[in-house]
Amino acid sequence: MQVNFRTLSAWRQHPRQAPKKEHHAFVLVMVAYMADKAKRRNSTYVPRPTGWWRDLLRQLRAENDGRRGGRPPAAKTDAPAGLGSLPRRPANFTGRRDQLAQLLEQLEPSFEPDSDKPTLTTIAGMGGVGKTTLAVEAAHQAASRGWFPGDVLFADLKENASGDNSDVGSVLDRFLRDVGIKVKDVPPDDEGRIALWHAHLRKRAAEQQPVLIVLDNIHEPKLARELRPDPPHRMVVTSRQTLSTLPARPLPLKPFTSSESLELLDVTLRAAQPSDDRISVHHNDATELAELCGHLPLALHIVSALLRDEPDRPLADQVAELAEARTRLDVLAYDDEQGRPLAVRAAFDVSYRRLPPEVARTFRLLSCTPGADMSTQAVSALLDRPAPSARRVAAALLRAHLLEKHPGERWAMHDLVRIFSVEQGTVCADQDERKAATERLFKYYLTVAEAAQAHLDPAGIKTSASSAPGLFATGADALAWLEQERSVLVAVAVTAAPLGHHDISYLLSRVLVTFLQLRRHLDDWVLVAKIACTLSTQLGDLALCIDDVANLGVALGNKGEHAEALKTLEYAARGFTALRQPAGAAGTVIERSSVLCRMGNYQEALEAAQEAQRMLEHLDDERRMALAKHAEGLALRHLGQAANALDAHTAGEKSFDRTRDPRGTAVSMNSRGIALRHQGKLQEALAVHRAAAEAMAQLEDPQGQAVALHGMGQVYLLMEEYDQAVEVLSRVHHVMAENEDPVLAASAIYHRGMAHQGLGNWDAALHDFDLAVANFREIGDNSRFEAVQSQRGATLARQAMVQFQQGAFLEDHQRSGEAAAAFEQAAHQAQKSAETFRELDDTEREAAMLAFHEESLARARRAALPAERTDQPTTGRT
Incomplete structure (x- = not known):
């Protein structure tokens, strides 16, 4: 043998x-x-x-x-390039563990195909995502396990992907010769070749010799349909198209996850130089590098090759080179070990050139949006065609894997595909009428935003005659649309002016103010306020400019940039005075009072609020007078003048009511509830907070509703109705999880912890205090952080004392083992309490808890030795 x-x-x-x-x-x-x-x-x-x-x-x-020498035989031209045996096994195969397992499960001999489990698997995905690599790796693993003794046949059709009959005939001609059939026995026509092919497969099946067929880079399903085998044979097809008409198990491929990307980079660099630890050592740079590659395997392989060429190059340098979007695809190109070009741009170009003209134009225009994704309605506006027609074109790009679909009927491009789309769109800008399409898209966003803003603030500014108020049935619908499109709307406000659409940028910036203020999107509010200031200055309209400066001052104050806010508001006040607009000047003084109150300068805040009221005495502006009264009430409350604060809030609430400003009324009502609470009128305060919460719910203002509910929770705490407090404060936390107000969310968690403590739920209380501490630390609110941390330390101390008392009780009742455990738990909690007070530099309470810790340990040791017990009962000290 x-x-x-x-x-x-x-x-x-x-x-x-x-x-x-x-x-x-x-x-x-x-x-x-x-x-x-x-x-x-x-x-x-x-x-x-x-x-x-x-x-x-x-x-x-x-x-x-x-x-043998002589001239080599001429290459045959009747067969597609790339046909032949299975390519070499991929070196350093990484990632795709789940997908590889699924594919091998489909290829495994014991797998019994049926209508639900066909013999054919299709691997589909965008260019460069690693379809061929996965198919070849699976084929090699299957062959090494002896699953396909009949043969493993491979055909790469990327150079000949039209899918017509000549491809079927060419592939079959080569396959039939590969399996040992003589050239003279191969039929000249496609029908004969197909019949001979299936006869050969039946023969192999009878001999229990399964065959695996891998068709790589097919474009049309016809070839796979003609060659598709029956069991026990298997076929794997890769394509840039979603081939849904084939009876196959689909295996869609997306770009790598972040961890898979880092693994690929690390493995490929270490394969060339085992000591190359750049990926593991410089994790942040490596993560950013993977993101700039869009986690696309082809891009990652190219970058790893570039890095292998320069082992001493810092990752940060490569990151900086890729950071420029305009040249990123130029960087992502390399020749492989066989001299073949690897380029992300070329991979995308193959898919792009297969698109029908109208679909290709849509692909180029979709990169006009400055946002991350687009709704079907936005695509419709961009293309100037009905929504169903726009959706069909978008779906064609989805099938070609040049577009992604996100929840909510939204369409997005992979980052690198988007760069390629911009390149193609720039080249074809004139024939695509790209500028006009961009203007249609921007006007669509402005028009719909105006319609939404009209629901939120009916008395607000009217910026355009083109708005369509009937677009939204309710304020909730308007708010939901604004929230969904927020990032796109802000991006349009930022980019429209540089593209020549100054009017759209300015109007949209002003329209978004009400929404951004209402939902506390403070960074975006400051950004669009600055854009409006810049553009109104360029317009030369002093009145608009001063109004925009005042809005910027309000935004800065809400964001916590107090010094800059005061300076900006002072500038606006001088402008209003110069323009002889005393109401506007009074408005800036009211906002100045609010900023001073946030800074803790309550006396100055009170004086500013009262100054604003004097400025408004002879003006018929009851809404601003209501705002001034509200500001006065806030300052008085913080100064400890609860009765005067209550009078001011009551007066402000009545003024808001007369001006038919339901949101202002609800805000002032909630402030009145706080003043009542400070006076100890708890039942009345509870009723007022509840009414304010209901009013905010009717106004579809979740943030305002959460503020009122938070007030209710605090009243319940004072009334020692802890179950009710936990329920209401949990609702606040739930609402704030979907809205950006980290201070309110952290405060609700803290007060819920107090309620749990009142119920004796120590673990739940500490859990909430830990969350609140982390949140206040993250947002930089040191005073509240220290207050919550102090409460956390005190709670640990109380818990330790309770455990100590329990240990003493158990010890007195001859239950020594349980007593020892209780004392040990008391010692543990006392030590944690001491650590908390140490962090707060509270040396007195730290020392007390350390002493308590030592005493608890001593009692634990004593309880563990029952023979040495004394009969003298001991109580815990406070």
Whole structure:
């Protein structure tokens, strides 16, 4: 046996002895016979699949032909390039563990295909996502396990992907010859070749010799449909198209996850130089590098090759080179080890050039949006075609994997695809009428935003006659649309002016103010306020400019940039005075009072609020007078003048009511509830807070409703109705989880912890205090952080004392083991309490808790030795 196998292997060392092509079939029969005989004799020989022997014979014959000299035979042109045996196994294969497992499950011999589990698997995804790599790796693993002794056939169709009959015939011509059928026996027509192909597969099936067919880079499903085998054979198809018409198990591929991207970079760099630890050491730079590559395997492989060329280059340098979007695709290009070009741009270009003209134009125009994604309605406006038609074109790009679909009927591009789209769109800008399409899109956003803003503030500014108020049935619908499109709307406000649409940028910036203020999107509010200031200055309209400066001052004050806010408001006040607009000047003084109150300068805040009221005495502006009264009430409350604060809030509430400003009324009502609470009128305060919460709910203002509910929760705490407090404050936390107000969310968690403490739920209380501490620390609110941390330390101390008392009780009742455990728990809580007070530099309470910790440990040791117990009962100290 061994001699015969050595003889076969010797052909590699002595090519002239290699069998002629007409003897290949005989050699394969002989190999199969010897492998079977070795198996029956329990030989250690591991049989090779038929495909391996066929590849060996083909290579040996090629070596023989190369030694004969003379001109090499001309390449045949009747078959697509890339056909032939399975490519080499991918080096350093990483990622795709789940997808590889799914594919191998489909290929495994015990898998029984049926209508729900077909023999065909389609791997679809964008160019460069790693479809071929996955298919080849799976094929190699399946072959090495001996699953396909009949053969493993591979065809790469990327250069010949039209899917017409010539492709079917060419592929079959090569496959039939690869499986040993003589050229003279291959039918000249496609129908005959198809019939012979399936006859061959039936023969292999009867011989229990399954075949695996891999068709790489097909464009149309026809070829796969014609060649698709019956069980036990299998077929794997890769495509840039979603081939939903094929009876196949789909295996869609998306870009790598962040961890998979970092693994690929690390493995490929260490493969070239095991000591290359740039990925593991510089994690942040590596993460940013992977993001700039869009987690696309092709881009990651190219970057890793660039980094291997320069082992001493810092990752930060490569990050900086990729950061410029205009040149990123230029960087992502490299020649592989065989001299073949690898380029992300080229990979996308293959998919792009297959698009029908109208779909290609849509692909180019979709990059006009400055946002991350677009709704179907926005695509409709961009293309100036009905929504159903726009959706069909978008769906065509989705099938070509040049577009992604997100929840809520939204369409987005991969970052690198977007860069490619911009490149193509720039080249074809004139023929696509790109400028007009961009203007349509921006006007669509402005028009709908105006309609939404009209629901939120009916008395607000009217910026355009083109708005469509009937677009939204309710304020909730308007608010939901604004929230969903917020990032796009802000991006349009930022980019419209540089593109020449100054009016759209300015009007949209003003329209968004009410929404951004209401939902506390403070960074965006400051940003659009600055844009409005810049553009109104360019317009030369002093009145608009001063109004925009005042709005910027309000935004800065809400964001916490107090010094800048005061300076900006002072500038606005001088402007209003110069323009002889005393009401506007009074408004800036009211906002100045609010900023001073946030800064803790309550006396100055009171004086500013009262100054504003004097300025408004002779003006018929009851709304601003209501705001001034409200500001006065806030300052008085913080100064401890609860009765005067209550009078001011009551007066302000009545003024808001007369001006028919329901939101102002509700805000002032809630402030009145706080003043009542400070006076100890808890039942009345509870009723007022509840009414304010209901009013905010009717106004579809979740943030305002949460503020009122928070007030209710605090009243319940004072009334020691802790169950009610936990319920209401949990509602606040739930509402704030969907709205940006981290201070209110953290405060609600803290007060809920107080309620849990009142119920004796120590673990729940500490959990809430820990959350509140983390939140206040994150937002930089040191005073509240210290207050909550102090409460946390006190809670740990109380819990320790309760455990100590429990230990003493158990000890008195001769339950020594349980007593020792209780004292140990008391010691543990006391130590944690001491650590908390140490962090607050509260040395007195830290020392007390350390002493308590030592005493608890001593009592634990004493309880563990019942023979040494004394009969003297001991109580815990406070």
